[in-house]
Amino acid sequence: MKWTVWILVGLLMSDVVDVHANPDAGFPKSPEVHADGRVTFRIPARSAEKVVVWSGVFGRDGLALVKGERGVWEGTSEVLAAGIYDYTFDVDGTTTLDPHNREVKAWRRMASQFLVPGSPAKVWEVQDVGHGEVHLLRYASEVLGGAQREMRVYTPPGYAESGEKVYPVLYLLHGSGDDPSAWTLVGRGDVIADNLIAGGKAAPMVIVMPHGHAEMAEDDLANERNGGKWYSKNNTAFYADFFSEVVPRVEKRYRVRKDKSGRAVAGLSMGGGQALEIGLNHGGEFGAIGAFSSATPAGDEDAAVKVAKLGEGGVPELVWIGIGKGDFLFERNEFFHGWLGEKGVAHEYVVTEGGHEWGVWRDYLEVLLPKLFR
């Protein structure tokens, strides 16, 4: 079988750039998730003196690795609960991604990810059910000076074969460190929707994931020097893009409802604040809001400015606000919960365990989807 051998040689030679340079060449398996829920991490670092895995689940000390054969550091965790975890390596004080793990969380501070499956399978695991599709759409935003932008759109199982059927639509917004891919690649919104729909727990719906950054700050330090004003400027530009470009394009391209009861908006962190502003300022157009760990308005004055059109045209039938006790935005959500109460806006306010993290947002999505379009 000359052929197969050739290919193997090819594999080893095909990344010539590194081979000559990296004495640790090779493909260690990392992370290796064992059947019992322990996880083994490996990274080649021949000359390193200390290698640690940082992850929320390993606490303040991290998981220390031990140097083994051929300069490959290795270590195995205790049994971990079913979940999706992120981590980085610390090699002698330098933070790195796992160079052998394709599952990358492209947050502003990036991390590698791994998944410990549950038994039975968790709602964020791909299961043997009917699957929807995720579409990547690019467009030139006239209102943003012709900028090339993108959005992702989830269509539920059966959409393509459903003829003239019109579906309700959820606009699902990401956080300040994300891009439109975050809700699928990290949040697994498509997988969660598939499983809830298959179980009859959520209505088949279209989920639109637009790009919440319209004005990118040059960098965070520049933004800080500028008093953080980028966030306000960004939201204003995003709302223009959302209403002038995203919604009309979606309503042209997809069979989606345009009535209040058939439209919802939700988001996390920055996107939660955007969802509140969009939904509460356009109460006649959106029937539901989901605000996850949100950047809510931070005080009376701020709320008065940001939600100036509250009640004009109505209020969404459902305003669902979730916040973790450990979230740095907790006090702010407490304030806004009170403010909405004073204004007489009916809403569900849910305080949970957890902080400002994807595990919480996946849970919130699992809670929210069944409440929509019923």
Place this chain on the structure above:
Amino acid sequence: MKWTVWILVGLLMSDVVDVHANPDAGFPKSPEVHADGRVTFRIPARSAEKVVVWSGVFGRDGLALVKGERGVWEGTSEVLAAGIYDYTFDVDGTTTLDPHNREVKAWRRMASQFLVPGSPAKVWEVQDVGHGEVHLLRYASEVLGGAQREMRVYTPPGYAESGEKVYPVLYLLHGSGDDPSAWTLVGRGDVIADNLIAGGKAAPMVIVMPHGHAEMAEDDLANERNGGKWYSKNNTAFYADFFSEVVPRVEKRYRVRKDKSGRAVAGLSMGGGQALEIGLNHGGEFGAIGAFSSATPAGDEDAAVKVAKLGEGGVPELVWIGIGKGDFLFERNEFFHGWLGEKGVAHEYVVTEGGHEWGVWRDYLEVLLPKLFR
């Protein structure tokens, strides 16, 4: 503007895991592509003694970085030609991805990527033209024991609005280190198609990117111990999935042609070998083959086995084979070129500069697409 300040604090606090652990916390901009084509790289590595950027374009010595403020290493390249480059950092001998660059090439050996734009824009740059869509489809493969698999499908601009119009279809296969996302995320096949179609240089077509791995080797070392037999076993399983699952599902879901002249198959490396086997063994079903830097059969005996059905039902009208002079598969392609000649199979055999690399494959796709479905 309390609100904006709060969000900023949020950003800084939102990745608490690392903040306490990493004295180099911060978000350096890396890579920074300057207007003149120079590129600056930055990585925090406070205690490191030597940091180098490895990339084909920097040659055997790489690009050495210099330690600057707050432990951030930095260095700037010479002016680089327009292109898409990949690189890794070498921190005291440890290979790492750029922890601040979201553009990750998820090859078996991973790398970070950056793009130096051209003037005028290159065919692989997103331009202000009509855009197609890229769809992610998941399915359970019966023929592979119910395995959950995925494919990506590009539909050309206007597809959704084109009523009953039926399009030609190209099946585009990835290499042994890739997954179905490689042809879009790294190869930018969707962008290349958009631009060629917009310029009238290629026919509007559907491009299907299935998963070429059906049997995953446990790891490469295990595969090596096994005499590399995984590759044969994998291809056999892949062909079963391709003909029993991928093609029927595509033909059910999309308006695509089913006649020989309306179907083509192409691929790179392992996928190029697969394209040759599929196309030459099913000459009555595929009108064109594109084989990029391919794992062609490696000798008479191998070819006789792998292309046993050559000529049954016909031969594709176009067999296009491209190989770089610097490719480790060059001799093998030379052999197969001769073998096809002996068998009287008309084909285009193109030898180019370059090795086994994405720059070459993007170029080949740009050459191939205009030849299809004309």
